[in-house]
Amino acid sequence: MKILLLHNKLPYPPNDGGAIAVLNSSVEMARQGHEVTLFVMNTLKHYFPVNEIPDEYHKLINIIAVDVDASIKPIPMLINFLFSSKPYHTVRFNSDNYRNKLINLLKENTYDMVLFEGLYVLPYEKIVRTYSKAFLVYRAHNIEHEIWERAAKNEKKLLTKFYLMNLAHRIYKTEKKLVQKADLLLTLTARDEAQFKRIGYKKISYVSQAGIDLHSIHVNRFSIQYPSIFFIGALDWIPNQEGLLWFIRHIWPNILLKLPDLKFEVAGRNAPRWLVNKIEECQQVVYHGEVADSHEFMSQRAVMVVPLFSGSGMRIKIVEGMALGKSIVTTSIGTEGIPTTHNRNILIADSADKFQNEVIRLLSDKPLFDSIGINAHQFIYTHYNIETIVKDTMQFIQKVISI
Numbered sequence: 001m002k003i004l005l006l007h008n009k010l011p012y013p014p015n016d017g018g019a020i021a022v023l024n025s026s027v028e029m030a031r032q033g034h035e036v037t038l039f040v041m042n043t044l045k046h047y048f049p050v051n052e053i054p055d056e057y058h059k060l061i062n063i064i065a066v067d068v069d070a071s072i073k074p075i076p077m078l079i080n081f082l083f084s085s086k087p088y089h090t091v092r093f094n095s096d097n098y099r100n101k102l103i104n105l106l107k108e109n110t111y112d113m114v115l116f117e118g119l120y121v122l123p124y125e126k127i128v129r130t131y132s133k134a135f136l137v138y139r140a141h142n143i144e145h146e147i148w149e150r151a152a153k154n155e156k157k158l159l160t161k162f163y164l165m166n167l168a169h170r171i172y173k174t175e176k177k178l179v180q181k182a183d184l185l186l187t188l189t190a191r192d193e194a195q196f197k198r199i200g201y202k203k204i205s206y207v208s209q210a211g212i213d214l215h216s217i218h219v220n221r222f223s224i225q226y227p228s229i230f231f232i233g234a235l236d237w238i239p240n241q242e243g244l245l246w247f248i249r250h251i252w253p254n255i256l257l258k259l260p261d262l263k264f265e266v267a268g269r270n271a272p273r274w275l276v277n278k279i280e281e282c283q284q285v286v287y288h289g290e291v292a293d294s295h296e297f298m299s300q301r302a303v304m305v306v307p308l309f310s311g312s313g314m315r316i317k318i319v320e321g322m323a324l325g326k327s328i329v330t331t332s333i334g335t336e337g338i339p340t341t342h343n344r345n346i347l348i349a350d351s352a353d354k355f356q357n358e359v360i361r362l363l364s365d366k367p368l369f370d371s372i373g374i375n376a377h378q379f380i381y382t383h384y385n386i387e388t389i390v391k392d393t394m395q396f397i398q399k400v401i402s403i
Helices: 017-031 074-083 096-108 119-131 144-154 158-181 190-198 238-250 252-258 273-280 294-300 316-323 352-364 366-383 386-402
Strands: 002-007 035-043 062-068 113-117 135-140 184-187 204-207 225-232 264-267 285-289 301-306 327-330
Touching: 002 017, 002 119, 017 035, 017 113, 017 316, 017 386, 035 096, 062 096, 096 119, 113 119, 119 135, 119 158, 135 158, 135 386, 144 158, 144 238, 184 190, 184 386, 190 204, 204 386, 225 294, 225 352, 238 252, 238 273, 238 352, 252 352, 273 285, 294 301, 294 316, 301 316, 301 352, 316 327, 316 366, 327 352, 327 366, 352 366
Parallel strands: 002 035, 002 113, 035 062, 113 135, 135 184, 184 204, 225 264, 225 301, 264 285, 301 327
Antiparallel strands: none
């Protein structure tokens, strides 16, 4: 098949969940014989020079990146809030430059399928319908409005809480409307599929998990620095920010009382200055910022914490961490949509006391630590092989197209 993928950011380097999902699936589709063009926005926030992407990717997929300024601007955001019913988070990805180049691309090429990766490129469906007869697929990386509903629920400041509730409502209406525009809906989890049906989606859907390229995973348990503890994730994402702050405020001081020589290592891209200040003022916390090789960083460290109380969809960083054999402590929301088993391949805790106890268990019980990590690695190899997932998904899509 000749496939066009649309996404609102360049998925390189693959150091956050969305980038990992888009890059892994597009590369695997190409490996399985499909002709893939990745047409993306190269935003100021996540800008990366296309010519610096390794040749191994360029040889497999055609990458076209369009410069787009999708940054949040206070005055346009205020105007949008006062005089529009559309969510600002979708409006800011409305780009004339991207639209015009998409039109030219569709005029010059014929595609069998156009895959919309995420909600923020789905408004370009009208243009694709106008200039192409391709089969349209929307891959929902999460339930977008649910992220903001949960963020609003956890917010303490009343004004911010009100804004987030309003934003969640706007995104809900947009999501409910736009999802109907696609010919097929792909979700990362069965839970997300059920949620879309609950808000009125009635067309064909299919659960296509975000898989891992197992060829890129190398586990050496002898290289792990035990005991050690770390967090890694996109630090411009509100759920990660609130979860990390909760951990360093309510849990880390108590862990230090029991293990005073331990250091908590934090890595992630795009952390705002205020968050960096809060991290660095904490005792025995080491802030790395964005690391050059996330796999190497994760592989060398022992216990991975993923404290999440909002967000939606699948936490691909958890899948990636488990593939690397990490022993992970997370919340129920963190492992939502991933059929993990508490006390077998992951540890799950939703209160500060329980989370703290589970972390200390892993840091003081080496046999338990090894057992959880080994089982996690085996679990991902069984359920999240990108090669199998893409093969099954493409067979399903081709079957639907042929009907």
